[in-house]
Amino acid sequence: MAMTMQGEVDLPASREVVWQKLNDPEVLKACIPGCQSLEKTSDTSFEAVAKVKVGPVSASFKGKVNLSDLDPPNGYRISGEGEGGVAGFAKGGANVRLSDNDDGGTRLAYDVEAQIGGKLAQLGGRLVNGVAKNLADKFFVSFAKATTEG
Amino acid sequence: MSVAQIGQSVRRTEDQRFVTGKGRYVDDIGRPGQAHAFFLRSPHAHARIRRIDLHEAQHAPGVVAVLTGDDLAADKIGGLICGWMIHSKDGSPMKAGPHPALAQGKVRYVGDHVAVVIAETLAEAKDAAEKIVVDYEVLPAAVDPAKTQAKGAAQVHDEAPNNTVFNWHLGDKAATDAAFAKASHVTTIDLVNNRLVANAMEPRAAVGDYDSGTDNFTLYTTSQNPHVARLVLSAFIGIAPENKLRVIAPDVGGGFGSKIFIYAEETVCVWAAKKVGRPVKWVAERTEEFLASAHGRDHVTKAELATDAAGKILGLRVHTKANLGAYLSTFSSSVPTYLYAPLLSGQYDIPAIYAEVDGVYTNTAPVDAYRGAGRPEATFVVERLMEVTARQIGMDPAAFRQRNFVRSFPHQTPVIMCYDIGDYNASLKKALELADYKGLGRRKRESARKGLLRGLGFSAYIEACGIAPSAAVGSLGAGVGLWESAEVRVNPVGTVEILTGSHAHGQGHETTFAQLVSARLGIPMEQVSIIHGDTDKVQMGMGTYGSRSGAVGMSAIVKALDKVEAKAKKVAAYCLEASESDIEFKDGRFTVKGTDKGLSFGEVALQAYVAHKFDGQELEPGLKEGAFYDPKNFTFPSGVHIAEVEIDPETGVTRVDRWTAVDDFGVLINPLIVEGQVHGGIAQGIGQAMMEGAVYDQSGQLVTASYMDYRMPRAEDFPLYQIATTSTPCPSNPLGIKGCGEAGAIASPPALINAITDALGHEDIAMPATPQAVWKAAQKTVHKLAAE
Numbered sequence: 001m002a003m004t005m006q007g008e009v010d011l012p013a014s015r016e017v018v019w020q021k022l023n024d025p026e027v028l029k030a031c032i033p034g035c036q037s038l039e040k041t042s043d044t045s046f047e048a049v050a051k052v053k054v055g056p057v058s059a060s061f062k063g064k065v066n067l068s069d070l071d072p073p074n075g076y077r078i079s080g081e082g083e084g085g086v087a088g089f090a091k092g093g094a095n096v097r098l099s100d101n102d103d104g105g106t107r108l109a110y111d112v113e114a115q116i117g118g119k120l121a122q123l124g125g126r127l128v129n130g131v132a133k134n135l136a137d138k139f140f141v142s143f144a145k146a147t148t149e150g
Numbered sequence: 151m152s153v154a155q156i157g158q159s160v161r162r163t164e165d166q167r168f169v170t171g172k173g174r175y176v177d178d179i180g181r182p183g184q185a186h187a188f189f190l191r192s193p194h195a196h197a198r199i200r201r202i203d204l205h206e207a208q209h210a211p212g213v214v215a216v217l218t219g220d221d222l223a224a225d226k227i228g229g230l231i232c233g234w235m236i237h238s239k240d241g242s243p244m245k246a247g248p249h250p251a252l253a254q255g256k257v258r259y260v261g262d263h264v265a266v267v268i269a270e271t272l273a274e275a276k277d278a279a280e281k282i283v284v285d286y287e288v289l290p291a292a293v294d295p296a297k298t299q300a301k302g303a304a305q306v307h308d309e310a311p312n313n314t315v316f317n318w319h320l321g322d323k324a325a326t327d328a329a330f331a332k333a334s335h336v337t338t339i340d341l342v343n344n345r346l347v348a349n350a351m352e353p354r355a356a357v358g359d360y361d362s363g364t365d366n367f368t369l370y371t372t373s374q375n376p377h378v379a380r381l382v383l384s385a386f387i388g389i390a391p392e393n394k395l396r397v398i399a400p401d402v403g404g405g406f407g408s409k410i411f412i413y414a415e416e417t418v419c420v421w422a423a424k425k426v427g428r429p430v431k432w433v434a435e436r437t438e439e440f441l442a443s444a445h446g447r448d449h450v451t452k453a454e455l456a457t458d459a460a461g462k463i464l465g466l467r468v469h470t471k472a473n474l475g476a477y478l479s480t481f482s483s484s485v486p487t488y489l490y491a492p493l494l495s496g497q498y499d500i501p502a503i504y505a506e507v508d509g510v511y512t513n514t515a516p517v518d519a520y521r522g523a524g525r526p527e528a529t530f531v532v533e534r535l536m537e538v539t540a541r542q543i544g545m546d547p548a549a550f551r552q553r554n555f556v557r558s559f560p561h562q563t564p565v566i567m568c569y570d571i572g573d574y575n576a577s578l579k580k581a582l583e584l585a586d587y588k589g590l591g592r593r594k595r596e597s598a599r600k601g602l603l604r605g606l607g608f609s610a611y612i613e614a615c616g617i618a619p620s621a622a623v624g625s626l627g628a629g630v631g632l633w634e635s636a637e638v639r640v641n642p643v644g645t646v647e648i649l650t651g652s653h654a655h656g657q658g659h660e661t662t663f664a665q666l667v668s669a670r671l672g673i674p675m676e677q678v679s680i681i682h683g684d685t686d687k688v689q690m691g692m693g694t695y696g697s698r699s700g701a702v703g704m705s706a707i708v709k710a711l712d713k714v715e716a717k718a719k720k721v722a723a724y725c726l727e728a729s730e731s732d733i734e735f736k737d738g739r740f741t742v743k744g745t746d747k748g749l750s751f752g753e754v755a756l757q758a759y760v761a762h763k764f765d766g767q768e769l770e771p772g773l774k775e776g777a778f779y780d781p782k783n784f785t786f787p788s789g790v791h792i793a794e795v796e797i798d799p800e801t802g803v804t805r806v807d808r809w810t811a812v813d814d815f816g817v818l819i820n821p822l823i824v825e826g827q828v829h830g831g832i833a834q835g836i837g838q839a840m841m842e843g844a845v846y847d848q849s850g851q852l853v854t855a856s857y858m859d860y861r862m863p864r865a866e867d868f869p870l871y872q873i874a875t876t877s878t879p880c881p882s883n884p885l886g887i888k889g890c891g892e893a894g895a896i897a898s899p900p901a902l903i904n905a906i907t908d909a910l911g912h913e914d915i916a917m918p919a920t921p922q923a924v925w926k927a928a929q930k931t932v933h934k935l936a937a938e
């Protein structure tokens with residue numbers, strides 16, 4: 001089942017700072033909802049484990065995350081795929097673009113496309129889309145906070 | 151309770167236990183030491199399995215065993231079978247890929263069975279399944295039946311190039327093409343018969359049990375035909391010889407076709423019971439029913455009807471692509487072929503018919519029989535063509551049908567069937583009256599004043615039931631005969647047990663069959679027990695589907711009752727010291743002609759068992775007879791349904807305002823049960839036409855896998871039906887009955903779509919006509935009306 005999601009968030013930090021945080025595994029790990037581990041396997045790839053709950057389905061996703069189209073400090077593409085066992089699978093990516101705001105902050109625009117399958121898809125679009133939006137919101141709330149710290 | 155009569159609306163005796171929670175279903179069965187099975191299913195529509203790591207799962211708490219396709223292969227357990235051979239028009243046999251009960255090397259649809267975890271509790275089985283690591287190589291999927299044969303489409307099975315299982319045809323192509331060449335009008339329509347999920351109230355379930363002392367297997371399963379299950383599991387899959395395998399289908403909560411088939415889960419449970427040395431139980435979750443019970447319908451069709459200037463049909467031509475899913479289910483190949491094309495003549499005298507059907511593989515769940523099985527698809531084609539043609543040539547749709555009705559019988563169609571009897575115009579006339587067809591104009595104007603669109607649609611259906619003469623189906627490729635068996639056991643005090651090969655899963659056999667026996671033997675209904683669904687009790691039977699249990703199952707009972715009566719007369723003759731030819735049997739008493747000497751049925755039964763009054767060498771003691779009944783012909787129920795709808799073009803909400811059904815089922819045993827069957831059938835047909843639809847996305851994910859996304863009909867969706875019957879008794883069986891179980895589901899979808907398109911003023915809408923689809927279509931209507 002295909003899903004798409006677009007959005008923008010205004011972050012109270014400079015573009016350089018936002019870019020650096022976007023590439024910091026510790027920050028990503030702290031911000032990704034349910035992320036249990038995020039291990040760097042090369043400069044642009046990670047192994048990740050995240051626990052996700054969608055309605056009645058709760059699953060641990062193991063997968064790979066890759067960064068590509070790196071354009072510091074303007075943006076990149078983050079993509080990945082994970083298997084959640086009985087819960088199914090998810091794969092997809094997001095294009096992330098950064099631009100300066102008038103107030104010295106940064107605008108982050110994201111454009112996500114994802115494929116989900118198995119039990120997750122069987123839950124139906126309405127439930128899954130709602131959860132996906134919620135996860136994205138949670139990520140950016142945490143990420144905005146992270147950009148103002150250290 | 152007293153002696154029942156044929157034609158009496160006796161209330162269903164089994165309902166007392168069903169509605170008070172006392173039914174005994176497979177899930178109510180627990181065997182000592184029973185373990186629980188959970189199936190790990192493929193999340194991918196199409197993938198190669200590179201490796202399965204079971205280690206962690208095998209060592210998880212409570213796990214008894216984790217089994218895969220390799221274990222099945224090691225035990226030489228065969229794959230699931232399709233029991234109906236279809237030959238393509240070039241004469242080649244259908245091309246079927248293997249169908250292992252647990253995947254071997256590849257998964258081919260979302261929900262395909264990868265492994266089974268057997269554990270002490272279901273929760274432990276599920277937790278352990280989380281620990282199985284499957285390394286998939288995901289492959290592109292072929293999903294759309296209209297595109298699956300195209301070059302470059304993903305190949306579901308290597309054995310079936312271009313995903314084509316068969317390219318089959320029926321009828322005379324040259325004669326049909328010639329008919330079209332001389333037509334004054336040709337109607338062409340493109341139709342999709344939407345894919346459905348059966349949604350029986352009780353999900354599938356199985357308990358496999360093995361007795362190591364006797365080497366006997368028992369499978370408790372939700373089956374419509376336990377003997378067919380035993381035959382397939384024994385002779386083809388190789389679980390155990392028939393004498394070592396008992397299949398029990400206890401109370402079953404609805405089937406609608408989906409429980410005819412022999413599935414992976416049931417097979418695995420009975421096999422694993424021996425392998426792990428424990429009874430193994432599995433009960434489908436609702437989502438598993440959506441994913442892995444056979445779906446229904448799913449045809450893409452181009453259909454044409456040729457007429458002359460006087461509105462007489464000259465020919466009909468059809469090309470259908472039938473989606474069979476990723477594997478061939480038990481009877482899947484017969485549904486879009488011999489259960490479909492032979493019904494394309496409808497109620498009409500059509501000189502030439504040609505049908506071509508491509509049976510195709512896709513990466514979707516297997517598709518097989520669902521209430522009506524092929525006949526709803528044929529009726530949808532014929533009755534949409536009739537309505538659209540009438541509109542295009544400017545004839546009243548009722549008059550156009552009348553113009554073309556078959557009027558003399560027997561009538562040989564160009565597509566196999568020989569209709570034995572019917573009076574199609576009688577049903578139409580009665581339906582027109584009950585539906586107040588004359589008042590339609592007034593009702594349309596009234597609706598228009600409220601800003602609503604009203605429409606009326608017909609469906610004059612015919613179906614072939616009472617399947618079927620064994621020789622006929624054998625010649626068409628069936629691997630089995632379709633007779634039925636019955637055994638009548640009269641007990642010494644005159645109570646009676648009827649053992650039948652039919653299987654009730656909602657039809658009310660315990661009432662109808664007992665009613666027949668009561669009427670025939672003149673004994674109260676409560677003295678009659680109906681026993682079915684156990685291969686250790688009933689020797690052999692073919693089960694219940696295709697509206698066959700009345701026409702075939704009850705005919706077998708009649709045949710056995712004839713033998714019981716003949717034997718009882720002999721006993722009575724000895725006891726009454728009269729000649730056998732002077733014994734009469736009436737109202738439950740055996741009397742000597744012209745005298746007041748007589749014995750009740752119970753007294754004769756007792757004499758048969760005590761055997762004091764006759765020489766046991768001359769006449770065998772006891773009173774028990776069996777019969778096998780093989781029908782001479784199909785039966786041909788027919789009728790006319792008229793739907794009337796009112797559409798709100800602002801919202802797309804379609805209200806079914808009136809529904810008239812006039813059916814000819816021949817002789818009715820129990821009109822109350824018949825009416826119930828018609829109600830249920832119409833409900834399912836309205837569900838198909840307006841609500842239901844199983845949808846896979848392009849990647850092969852089932853996106854309608856729960857009642858969140860798959861809309862089932864509810865009581866509030868229906869009007870009060872106007873139901874009536876006409877009757878031309880069936881000449882081919884002793885009771886004159888034709889079968890009524892599927893009629894409603896066969897008749898109703900075209901009636902409804904014909905009504906909706908009448909209201910819309912154009913034909914551009916597909917099933918399911920959901921509010922969204924109707925709203926879109928109504929915008930076109932509104933623009934059209936504005937332009938006028």
